[in-house]
Amino acid sequence: MPIEILMPALSPTMEEGTLAKWVKKEGDSVTAGDVIAEIETDKATMEVEAVDEGTIGKILVAEGSENVKVNTPIAMLLGEDEDASALDSASASAPAPAPAAKEEASAPESSAGPEAAPVYAQPVAPAPDDAQDPDIPEGTAMKTSTVREALRDAMAEEMRRDGDVFLMGEEVAEYQGAYKISQGLLDEFGPKRVIDTPITEHGFTGLGVGAAMAGLRPIVEFMTFNFAMQAIDQIINSAAKTLYMSGGQMGAPIVFRGANGAAARVGAQHSQDYASWYAHVPGLKVVQPWSAADAKGLLKAAIRDPNPVVFLENEILYGQSFEIPDMDDFVLPIGKAKIERKGSDVTLVSWGIGMTYATKAADELASQGISAEVVNMRSIRPLDIDTVIASVKKTGRLVTVEEAYPMCSVSSEIGFQVQQLAFDWLDAPILRVTGKDVPMPYAANLEKLALPTVAEVIDAVKAVTYTD
Amino acid sequence: MWGFSSEMRVMAATSRKTTGTRAKSTSRSRGGAAKASPAIIEFDKEQELAAYRHMLLIRRFEEKAGQLYGMGLIGGFCHLYIGQEAVVVGMRMASKDGDQMITGYRDHGHMLAMDMDPKGVMAELTGRRGGYSKGKGGSMHMFSKEKQFYGGHGIVGAQVSLGTGLGFANRYRENGAVAMTFFGDGASNQGQVYESFNMAQLWKLPVIYVIENNKYGMGTSVERASATTDLSQRGASFGIPGEQVDGMDVRAVMAASEKALEHCRTGKGPYILEMITYRYRGHSMSDPAKYRSKDEVQKMRTEHDPIEQVRKRLLDNEWASEDDLKAIDKKVREIVAESAEFAQNDPEPDASELYTDILL
Structure with missing residues (x-):
């Protein structure tokens, strides 16, 4: 049986990459350790080495293909006694499914076979931004940027502005x-x-x-x-x-x-x-x-x-893309939350990567007829509790979402302040969805269990809205 | 109050001759002064008088602080510098305006050497609004940007990394200044000290690491805490030169400091000065100092006292009479009394200060 050469994962968080270049071509023989291709991720260009001996029977993903998902077969390697005819029987077999390290962060599973050009959507901003950001002037043009580029650009702009700013690490x-x-x-x-x-x-x-x-x-x-x-x-x-x-x-x-x-x-x-x-x-x-x-x-x-x-x-989040305002000097105030999505039935408060669960849950809840307001805290200290309180006074219900441990968490503080400042407006106990109270396990299934899920957020919202 | 900036700078420019040779002490007896005979700058009359005044000011100030502590006017921790006065005074006599100082919690002497107002220091000790930190810092936490004094730090060894950062800023700005970073024999075993040594030498930062070896880290002698006791060589694995200095002789301190400052200013990187010194009092006011004999303390006081050494030379050279020295002593006592008076009468900070100065 010919051996499938799969798109390798080059870092813990890599989900896809660009097949930048084939170093070997069909018919070339390779031994273990030979560089056969170059792969680009958003972070780096890496060489792919052969792990088996044989002849490159067929290249399945052309040079220059972008968004090639990890574990997609990119070539077939023929063994010592095999010739091209062996490829025919192999081509029908489905590629091995990628073990999704993190469901929420992964692109949708695909069953694209070797023949289909594997083009996947960029993981673009999930939230419909139906709440205008008051910190962005109306009419500002937007552009797409990854979080990684945004951080780099922020540092570069500030370093150009002030000679006393320097980066070390x-x-x-x-x-x-x-x-x-x-x-x-x-x-x-x-x-x-x-x-x-x-x-x-x-x-x-x-x-x-x-x-x-x-x-x-x-x-x-x-x-x-x-x-x-x-x-x-x-x-x-x-x-x-x-x-x-x-x-x-x-x-x-x-x-x-x-x-x-x-x-x-x-x-x-x-x-x-x-x-x-x-x-x-x-x-x-x-x-x-x-x-x-x-x-x-x-x-x-x-x-x-x-x-x-x-x-x-x-x-x-580094590799995720979002719309950002195309402005010369875009500065946000520290200590001010943003309502990412307006809603009336429940307030979802989150920040950082917790927002990925909150926004997906809000989408799903909307399809079930529950309107969630999503507050992105942005800053933890100072904590913009006023924005949270105003939202809770409107919805009467609060669920917080974060990846950290529950004990003495930011959620604990928000819950405390809300019961103190909006007690009479609450129609249900405040619930929180957090990481589990355990050191992070390595095993893929256990890690998934240790982190929050969209389903947990939805369940919490249903509990506080008393819906099934 | 005499200011170093006005007085010492003139003197640093006066001619002097250097005698003696630098030798490293390898077998120091516990409790004894350095056996090394480092180079000494022969002081002229004005230098001797200035050193005398400044060391005496620190001594009398600390004695008064001890009294006020006993009266319950100073609370918490209070670490006195008595016995170690020659170290900061000698360093300050060699340094220039613009050079920074940073140290740990035994910091009153450093502040006075940097010309900070004794009234502001004493009022901080009593926790009053006229203190350098408005009464919010206390004995261990005072700062003066104006006088280039960067604290006053209570975590043993933390000031070594911070002082390295001051040196980094000097090099970044190319301002020619040197960061004089003080720490004790106890701190010299902290990990971040070596992380700092490595970066300082790697990047050739203008930092003098002044190890004030007073022989005890709280109640534990150097020999019981340190695998190697020649602390001047603690930078050897990074290639940082270091030497032991008789920290009880202000002339030796100044000579070594000038050499170290020159090394830093010419871009050669950091330098280590191990000042062999001694604290007469306990680690803090609540320390009965049972880990050492009364004889050991007495021997240091009678044979190596930094102030007595200068006093003797002034008299021997007939640069000052007993009456002259009494007059100086009287003046010093007045300054100290005035600071104590202020520190007792100045009001406590307003309650509204509780919530100020947390963020800018």
Whole structure:
């Protein structure tokens, strides 16, 4: 039997890629380790090596094909005693189904066979933006951007504006960012302002805070906020408290940013959402963007902010595309929520990647006749509770959605404040949908169980609206 | 109050000669001063007098702080600098305006050496509104952007990374300034110290790491806490030069500081100065200091006291009479009394200050 060569996954979150180039052609013989093709993802170009010996019998996906889903057969490899006739019997077999690491983040399953050109839609912004963003002037043209590009553009624009802004972190310069957020910045701004650090979170975070105390405007990138645990003393004891301890004389204008929360299949030590940890601390601002517009507008605001800002991104969201305003200087206010979707029966409050569940649930609920208002918090501290309260007063019901653990979570705080400030307007107990109270498991099925689901959000909404 | 900026800068420019050789002490007895005989700058009369005044100010200030603590006017933690005065005064005499200082929680001496107002420092100790941090920082947390003093930090070792960041900012701005980053023998075992050493040398940052080795990290002697006790060599694996300095001799401190400052200013990267010094008092006011003998303390006081050394030279050289020195002492006591007076009469911060200065 000929061996199928499948589109490989090159990172934990890769779902599809471009088959940029075939290095081998039909009829070429290969041995294990030979480079046979080049594949481009939104982050990098990688070489694909043969794992078996044989002859390339047939190329199934042409050079230049975009959006080739992981695990799609891209070529057939003939064994030692096989010839092209063996291909005929093989071509009928269906490709192995891709094990979806994360249902909500994956493109729809496809049964496209080798003959069909595998073209998949970009994972574009899910929410119908029927609530006009008051921070975008009416009539502004929109363009499509990934969260990744939005973050990069925000940094680049602010670095052009202010020579005191610089970026430091692991792999931010020559490698162009572990998640390619800082792509191109070294070329434009040079090594003085785009600085590769050694792997010493505690040390370079303290160094960044010291530089901020001296008046510079550092952006400290953590490869993930899980690693920032090594540095949390400097973030809290030095960055957050100095302004108060100095009676207002000396603060730390600094941004701590990077991927936060679960990626996909990376296990317990790389998957925690730290929003509530930082939100607990006076002296910090905490931002958790969802869309590309959130990411760009809020990161620019964070860099300009004279206070330390913890900016919590999410690896799954980096590659997602959204509409963002095509403006020279798009800045969003920190501490202001956005109503992403208007509704009347229930308020869904979420932020960051939680929004992916909330918006999908709202779509599904709409088809079942339940109108959900979706509030995107954007910032965690300061927390725009006023927007939540106004919505709850309208709907009388609240469900919060986040990926973090439930105990002492941001949801806990929102629930507390809403019962205090809108008790008489509530027609049902407040419910929350969160990550489960367990360290993140590795196994695909367990990981799926540990994270929230759209179904859980829908169930919670049905419970608070007393519908079946 | 005498300001270093007005007084010392003139003196730093005066001619001096350097004597002695730098040698590394490899076998220091516990409780003894450095056996190394580092280069010493022979001070002229004005330098001796200035060093005397400034060290005496710190000593008398700290004694008064101790008294006020005993009276219940200063609360919480209060770490006195008595015995270590030559370290900050010698460093300040060698440094220039614009050079920054940052240290841990035993910080009153550093603030006075940076010309911060004794009244503002003492009022902070008593938690009053006229304190440097409006009474919200306390003994361990004072800052002055104007005087280039960056705190005042309570987490052992944290100031080392922060000070490295000050040096980073100096290099970024190419302003020629040096970040004098102080920490103790206790902090010298913290991990972030070495992370900072690595980056400082890698990027050639103008930082002097001043290890004030007063022989005890709280109640644990250096020998019981450190696998290697020559702390000046703690930067060796990063290629950072370091030397031990007799931190009880203000002339040795100044000589070593000048060399280190020059190293930093010429783009050669960081430098480590291990100041062999001694604190006469306990770690904090509540420390009975039972981990060391009274004899050990007494021996240091009588044989190595930094202020007595200067006093003796002033008298021996007939640069000052007993009466002259008494007059200086009187003036210092007046400054300190005035600061204590202010610190007791200044009102506590207004209740509205509770919620200010959290965010800008």
